Amino acid sequence: MALVESSINLEVGKVNPDLQKERDGASFNPNDMTLVLLGGPKRAQHRREVVRQLFSDPVFNQEMRYSQSKTERYDQAMHQSIRLAEYMIEKGWTDKEMQTAAVALHYDLATAVHAVMFVPTILRLATPEQQAEWLPQAASFKMIGTYAQTELGHGTNLKALETTATYDRSSECFIMNTPLPSGMKWWPGGLGKSTTHALVTANLIVDGQSHGFQVFLVQLRDVETFEELPGIEVGDIGPRISVSVTDNGYLIMRNVKIPRNNMLSKYCTVTSEGKFLRQEGTAKSNYGTMMMVRASIVDLAFQNTSQAVTIATRYGAVRRQSELKPGAKEPQIIDFVTQQYKLIPNIALAYGLHFTKEYMLSYYHQVFEEEIQKGVYDSVPELHSQSCGLKAYCTDLSMDTVEVCRRSCGGHGFMMASGLCSLLMDGLGSVTYEGENTVLYLQTARFLMKNYAAAMQGGRTARSLAFLTANHPTCELLDVFNLPQLQAVFDVRAKFMLECGAVRMSESLKNGRQQYEAWNENSVELVRASKAYLDSFTAVNFMKRVSTLDIKPELKDVLMKLCRLHALHRIVSSAEEFLQSMAINTKQLEDIRSAEIKLLASLRPDAVALVDSFDYHDQTLNSALGRYDGNVYEKMYDLTKRNPMNEQSVHPAIHKYLKPFQAKARL
Numbered sequence: 001m002a003l004v005e006s007s008i009n010l011e012v013g014k015v016n017p018d019l020q021k022e023r024d025g026a027s028f029n030p031n032d033m034t035l036v037l038l039g040g041p042k043r044a045q046h047r048r049e050v051v052r053q054l055f056s057d058p059v060f061n062q063e064m065r066y067s068q069s070k071t072e073r074y075d076q077a078m079h080q081s082i083r084l085a086e087y088m089i090e091k092g093w094t095d096k097e098m099q100t101a102a103v104a105l106h107y108d109l110a111t112a113v114h115a116v117m118f119v120p121t122i123l124r125l126a127t128p129e130q131q132a133e134w135l136p137q138a139a140s141f142k143m144i145g146t147y148a149q150t151e152l153g154h155g156t157n158l159k160a161l162e163t164t165a166t167y168d169r170s171s172e173c174f175i176m177n178t179p180l181p182s183g184m185k186w187w188p189g190g191l192g193k194s195t196t197h198a199l200v201t202a203n204l205i206v207d208g209q210s211h212g213f214q215v216f217l218v219q220l221r222d223v224e225t226f227e228e229l230p231g232i233e234v235g236d237i238g239p240r241i242s243v244s245v246t247d248n249g250y251l252i253m254r255n256v257k258i259p260r261n262n263m264l265s266k267y268c269t270v271t272s273e274g275k276f277l278r279q280e281g282t283a284k285s286n287y288g289t290m291m292m293v294r295a296s297i298v299d300l301a302f303q304n305t306s307q308a309v310t311i312a313t314r315y316g317a318v319r320r321q322s323e324l325k326p327g328a329k330e331p332q333i334i335d336f337v338t339q340q341y342k343l344i345p346n347i348a349l350a351y352g353l354h355f356t357k358e359y360m361l362s363y364y365h366q367v368f369e370e371e372i373q374k375g376v377y378d379s380v381p382e383l384h385s386q387s388c389g390l391k392a393y394c395t396d397l398s399m400d401t402v403e404v405c406r407r408s409c410g411g412h413g414f415m416m417a418s419g420l421c422s423l424l425m426d427g428l429g430s431v432t433y434e435g436e437n438t439v440l441y442l443q444t445a446r447f448l449m450k451n452y453a454a455a456m457q458g459g460r461t462a463r464s465l466a467f468l469t470a471n472h473p474t475c476e477l478l479d480v481f482n483l484p485q486l487q488a489v490f491d492v493r494a495k496f497m498l499e500c501g502a503v504r505m506s507e508s509l510k511n512g513r514q515q516y517e518a519w520n521e522n523s524v525e526l527v528r529a530s531k532a533y534l535d536s537f538t539a540v541n542f543m544k545r546v547s548t549l550d551i552k553p554e555l556k557d558v559l560m561k562l563c564r565l566h567a568l569h570r571i572v573s574s575a576e577e578f579l580q581s582m583a584i585n586t587k588q589l590e591d592i593r594s595a596e597i598k599l600l601a602s603l604r605p606d607a608v609a610l611v612d613s614f615d616y617h618d619q620t621l622n623s624a625l626g627r628y629d630g631n632v633y634e635k636m637y638d639l640t641k642r643n644p645m646n647e648q649s650v651h652p653a654i655h656k657y658l659k660p661f662q663a664k665a666r667l
């Protein structure tokens with residue numbers, strides 16, 4: 001061992017006195033807030049119990065994760081996936097417990113896409129008979145699957161996917177083919193090494209006629225040996241920015257025959273005679289999985305944001321640096337107002353995202369479970385628009401926050417042990433997968449423009465766009481803390497931005513541009529309009545939700561401060577649009593900036609309690625800087641001592657290269 005035993009107190013569990021002081025000084029009990037966030041004592045108890053059981057099992061110990069090689073990590077991730085499957089049998093864990101466990105483990109499991117896309121797609125797009133055949137196999141891991149849609153040549157443009165499924169009437173089979181090279185499937189999570197099956201999206205061709213993309217269950221590997229089946233070529237696509245274990249893969253199919261029953265047929269089917277049948281009104285039903293996953297990515301954005309602020313805020317309370325009052329003890333870095341400005345508006349954002357994801361998931365369930373199941377599709381366009389837009393908006397903000405938090409920890413934020421680097425690198429995928437964010441903002445804009453046109457013609461708008469027809473005769477911000485006045489300010493700015501997009505579009509069209517040219521020419525403005533709408537929707541949802549909560553006064557008080565700070569911070573962040581729309585004037589902007597700083601001071605004593613309320617287990621945070629007990633330096637030293645680079649006091653490379661050279665040089 002290269003390092004001598006340290007005299008540093010390595011006792012873990014004794015809470016750092018600065019952190020303890022923060023907790024003692026808070027205006028509310030974090031446990032009460034946790035119950036609000038988790039939806040009551042029963043749910044909180046359930047989550048805590050699942051997480052406790054999970055992390056009391058050494059298989060789920062994450063501590064050495066950052067020092068593991070990719071292969072070691074894959075090994076552990078497969079072990080963890082299988083252990084969770086064992087829990088289903090041994091402990092009777094259901095989807096509910098599995099979901100909680102997956103979140104606590106950051107979905108960093110070898111079979112994550114199996115759980116989040118493969119099984120849910122079967123549930124949504126397969127007939128009851130297909131479900132009865134496949135779901136038990138999926139539950140017992142006899143069948144481990146992925147969702148293979150993206151190709152090397154196309155991810156965004158689904159109409160251009162090249163994979164084909166050609167119906168062969170004589171054998172009643174589909175023949176799957178990959179035109180090379182751009183048509184090979186590329187990216188699906190788990191495809192590289194972990195899966196036996198894939199749900200493959202392919203162009204259905206019957207008698208030479210295309211019926212658009214459909215979803216097919218294709219077996220890739222022998223379920224016993226895991227060897228590739230004839231006609232199948234699969235592999236891992238190679239190193240990626242993220243350190244997550246997911247083995248994203250590629251797939252080539254050469255004349256692979258699959259039974260007719262393997263086309264997911266809840267909404268469309270091919271009869272044995274080769275007739276293509278589709279239920280009316282279900283043209284976009286195959287896009288349903290994307291809508292569901294986008295809604296759940298809003299939740300992921302909340303988790304990334306809330307974990308990052310938890311780490312950085314606790315560290316901000318523990319770390320002492322520089323001089324504030326001349327000659328006095330070094331201050332906690334969280335006492336610098338610039339540091340508060342990095343952390344506290346992002347704590348407010350994390351709370352805002354909590355209420356956004358609550359909205360998004362409940363709207364998704366309402367439309368999917370109550371309306372679509374009854375054949376009512378009226379809300380689908382709005383749900384599509386919001387799931388696209390909020391996925392993009394929330395992941396963009398969440399990644400900005402993680403990076404700000406990482407930088408706010410100075411040099412230590414650059415260490416994997418901070419927990420912030422993996423949050424950043426793993427989280428970065430979320431701005432691209434399930435629809436690249438710009439593309440998704442433009443989907444939202446499409447819906448906004450249609451609604452704007454309807455509103456201008458006196459027609460009805462979707463419910464989230466009621467502000468287009470609402471009367472805000474004078475939007476006067478007399479009191480920057482007044483929620484209805486702030487809401488009006490957001491609405492005026494969003495309406496103005498939509499109007500800018502619409503006016504530009506109509507001018508382009510008047511100037512003789514085709515619709516597609518006008519759209520492209522004005523797309524930067526259209527993305528701005530989407531962001532303004534989403535900014536407004538999120539801030540207003542936050543204000544409305546908090547205003548209607550029936551909770552203890554001290555909790556309400558702090559939540560009101562947070563939603564005000566969030567609103568003010570969003571206004572300052574896009575001040576030019578609020579000014580340009582005349583939602584505020586320059587004097588009001590000055591008032592807003594001052595109010596924002598006042599709110600920082602007022603929330604500062606509660607910062608630690610606010611992040612404690614997210615109730616993250618230390619193993620989920622997996623951060624030396626964000627530990628609950630605040631023993632940052634002790635833990636960093638402890639991890640460093642166990643770092644494989646320190647296993648030998650002299651690295652073999654010294655003997656291999658340096659010593660021979662020195663010997664030669666001496667001659």
Ligand SMILES: CCC/C=C/C(=O)SCCNC(=O)CCNC(=O)[C@H](O)C(C)(C)COP(=O)([O-])OP(=O)([O-])OC[C@H]1O[C@@H](n2cnc3c(N)ncnc32)[C@H](O)[C@@H]1OP(=O)([O-])[O-]
Nearest residue numbers: 149150155156157158159284287290291384433434435439
């Ligand atoms: C979790 C980690 C694992 C990751 C997995 C993945 O990444 S998996 C891979 C994830 N891959 C991606 O995410 C790929 C991203 N690309 C896409 O999702 C699509 O190609 C697109 C939406 C960009 C365009 O689609 P397009 O060329 O077909 O369309 P268009 O623009 O011509 O619009 C036609 C109409 O369809 C409507 N509509 C569209 N989508 C939906 C929907 N979901 N629902 C309902 N409706 C929808 C749209 O509103 C429009 O209606 P309108 O106005 O005519 O009444």
Ligand SMILES: Cc1cc2nc3c(=O)[nH]c(=O)nc-3n(C[C@H](O)[C@H](O)[C@H](O)COP(=O)(O)OP(=O)(O)OC[C@H]3O[C@@H](n4cnc5c(N)ncnc54)[C@H](O)[C@@H]3O)c2cc1C
Nearest residue numbers: 147148149150154155156187188189429433434435436438
């Ligand atoms: C970590 C990760 C995991 C993934 N997992 C899976 C998986 O499990 N299964 C699966 O099928 N896929 C998966 N994907 C693929 C993912 O869904 C696609 O990468 C994504 O949809 C973006 O498509 P693309 O790569 O073709 O980007 P492109 O569309 O080529 O985007 C490149 C650029 O072009 C711009 N652009 C493209 N079209 C337009 C447009 N119409 N208007 C304006 N700008 C445009 C984009 O904004 C972007 O700037 C994964 C990707 C990642 C990164």
